[in-house]
Amino acid sequence: MEVLKTLEWSPFVLTFKVAFITTFLLLIIGIIIAYFLSYSKFKMKSVFEALIALPLVLPPSVLGFYLLLIMGKNGFLGKFWEKIAGHYLAFHFEGIVIASIIFSFPFMVQPLIAGFRSIPKSLIEASYTLGKSKLKTLLYVILPNMKASIITGITLTFAHTLGEFGVVLMIGGNIEGETRVVSIAIYDSVEKLDYTTAHVYSAILFGISFLVLFIVYSLNRKLEVKF
Amino acid sequence: MIKVDVKKKLFGPDGEFWLDIDFEIEKNEFLAVFGKSGTGKTTLLRIIAGLEVADEGYIEFNGKVYFDSRRGINLPPQKRNIGFVFQNYALFPNMTVYQNLLYAYNDKKKADEILEKVELYQLKDRYPSTLSGGQQQRVALARALMRNPDILLLDEPLSALDPSIRSKLQEELKSIHKNFGLTSLIVSHDIVEVFKLADRVILINKGKIEKIGKPRDIFIEKQISGKFSFYAEVIDIMESDILNIAVLEVNGNLIEVVVDEDLKVGDRVLVGVKGFNPIVKKLK
Numbered sequence: 001m002e003v004l005k006t007l008e009w010s011p012f013v014l015t016f017k018v019a020f021i022t023t024f025l026l027l028i029i030g031i032i033i034a035y036f037l038s039y040s041k042f043k044m045k046s047v048f049e050a051l052i053a054l055p056l057v058l059p060p061s062v063l064g065f066y067l068l069l070i071m072g073k074n075g076f077l078g079k080f081w082e083k084i085a086g087h088y089l090a091f092h093f094e095g096i097v098i099a100s101i102i103f104s105f106p107f108m109v110q111p112l113i114a115g116f117r118s119i120p121k122s123l124i125e126a127s128y129t130l131g132k133s134k135l136k137t138l139l140y141v142i143l144p145n146m147k148a149s150i151i152t153g154i155t156l157t158f159a160h161t162l163g164e165f166g167v168v169l170m171i172g173g174n175i176e177g178e179t180r181v182v183s184i185a186i187y188d189s190v191e192k193l194d195y196t197t198a199h200v201y202s203a204i205l206f207g208i209s210f211l212v213l214f215i216v217y218s219l220n221r222k223l224e225v226k227f
Numbered sequence: 228m229i230k231v232d233v234k235k236k237l238f239g240p241d242g243e244f245w246l247d248i249d250f251e252i253e254k255n256e257f258l259a260v261f262g263k264s265g266t267g268k269t270t271l272l273r274i275i276a277g278l279e280v281a282d283e284g285y286i287e288f289n290g291k292v293y294f295d296s297r298r299g300i301n302l303p304p305q306k307r308n309i310g311f312v313f314q315n316y317a318l319f320p321n322m323t324v325y326q327n328l329l330y331a332y333n334d335k336k337k338a339d340e341i342l343e344k345v346e347l348y349q350l351k352d353r354y355p356s357t358l359s360g361g362q363q364q365r366v367a368l369a370r371a372l373m374r375n376p377d378i379l380l381l382d383e384p385l386s387a388l389d390p391s392i393r394s395k396l397q398e399e400l401k402s403i404h405k406n407f408g409l410t411s412l413i414v415s416h417d418i419v420e421v422f423k424l425a426d427r428v429i430l431i432n433k434g435k436i437e438k439i440g441k442p443r444d445i446f447i448e449k450q451i452s453g454k455f456s457f458y459a460e461v462i463d464i465m466e467s468d469i470l471n472i473a474v475l476e477v478n479g480n481l482i483e484v485v486v487d488e489d490l491k492v493g494d495r496v497l498v499g500v501k502g503f504n505p506i507v508k509k510l511k
Contacts (some may be wrong), residue, residue, distance in 0.1 A: 120315070120317070122313045122315055122317035123317050123319060125278050125304070125311070125313075125317070126313060126317035126318075126319075127309065127319075127330075128277075128278070128303070128304040128305055129276055129277075129304050129305075129307075129310070129311040129371075130307055130330065130331040130332075130370070130371075130373075131304060131305050131306075131331075131374060132305065132330075136480070140330065141321075142320055144321040145319070145320055145321050198407065208488075
């Protein structure tokens with residue numbers, strides 16, 4: 001137990017901060033995008049669907065490399081951010097949040113699309129014939145009846161962000177308190193041959209990840225909606 | 228009065244055809260649209276509701292234009308004062324019976340009143356998934372009435388129910404229509420249902436109106452005296468040497484009649500009198 005007392009906890013704080021912010025922002029962005037992809041018909045739809053699924057197949061280093069170019073001091077997003085925040089995105093906390101959002105996109109959007117598609121069309125039409133707007137229908141009819149998909153999206157995104165490594169390393173590097181999340185801290189410890197710290201970090205992350213998934217899957221069973 | 232005159236190209240199993248319908252509904256009338264499946268009945272109802280758009284035409288509700296293709300007017304369903312009852316009920320599973328009604332129109336007094344009238348008040352805190360099909364459809368009907376619609380549009384509302392419950396709900400539907408002073412338009416492919424409910428029937432085939440008139444004039448051939456005739460269902464057939472004896476159910480009464488026509492158990496028939504003998508005619 002000596003180890004726990006001397007353990008540096010800041011990577012955990014940082015990891016959870018990134019995971020919470022990413023999940024929250026991605027939930028809002030994901031609902032908007034999944035709604036349009038599920039219910040509207042347009043020609044470029046397949047292009048969008050392919051783009052969203054891309055993070056599933058690309059190595060994190062490829063994604064991280066391009067994001068680094070965009071967010072660095074010569075990238076347009078980096079320059080833009082410098083004007084409003086005073087520093088670049090790369091190697092800063094906001095940078096890894098944005099990278100996490102992009103990297104976790106399919107994990108949020110795909111369950112949401114499945115959720116939107118599971119809602120019978122007649123429920124939506126019934127709401128319209130009762131005089132309710134599209135927004136009201138979304139908030140009071142569609143979303144409450146796809147809770148299981150929303151929770152799956154939240155969990156997958158959260159768990160995926162917890163365990164993210166490649167993209168964070170490319171974009172954020174290894175700066176204590178700013179970008180050193182648990183996965184980076186583990187890698188760092190192993191490189192320093194500090195196996196004890198690596199063990200503790202790994203075990204804690206393992207336990208938390210399992211717990212999160214376990215709670216959600218048991219919750220999900222209770223929330224299944226019957227139509 | 229409601230005027231409908233619409234055209235839309237549809238794609239059926241035998242290729243494309245034009246839905247081309249022109250009719251009017253008087254206030255407090257119960258009108259039925261009858262026809263085989265795939266003839267555009269449901270599409271017509273959805274066009275009136277604004278859930279689908281006609282290629283061209285005109286829809287007017289009590290002087291208010293809902294759709295006019297020439298002037299580019301097309302009100303969304305939200306702006307049309309209609310009540311729509313779906314075949315699969317379309318109740319919101321996340322809301323109780325009471326919440327389903329209040330979502331339509333937030334007036335508790337009115338919801339209580341309607342629930343009392345359709346005898347659902349005891350079930351008001353239940354969720355739709357715990358109700359029987361018949362109860363769910365009554366909730367759907369109650370919900371549609373919350374907004375005092377100019378017209379109640381019913382899309383095969385009872386076709387998913389058991390025959391015994393269906394028959395009971397037809398009676399209820401008829402009395403609700405009367406008691407609430409509604410104007411209703413039902414789409415159905417069930418002759419008995421149309422007969423029981425409708426004041427007038429539009430018979431459509433391949434998107435066109437084939438006949439329009441009172442159910443009796445449309446469905447019954449004039450061979451039987453109209454003075455004494457009942458709709459019945461064949462329950463059993465006993466074959467004897469020359470003639471067959473059929474057991475018929477007429478509104479809950481069982482009768483035995485000698486028949487010469489070739490009938491099967493389950494056939495819908497009309498029993499009437501010709502001369503002094505009862506005769507049985509199969510409904511098409």
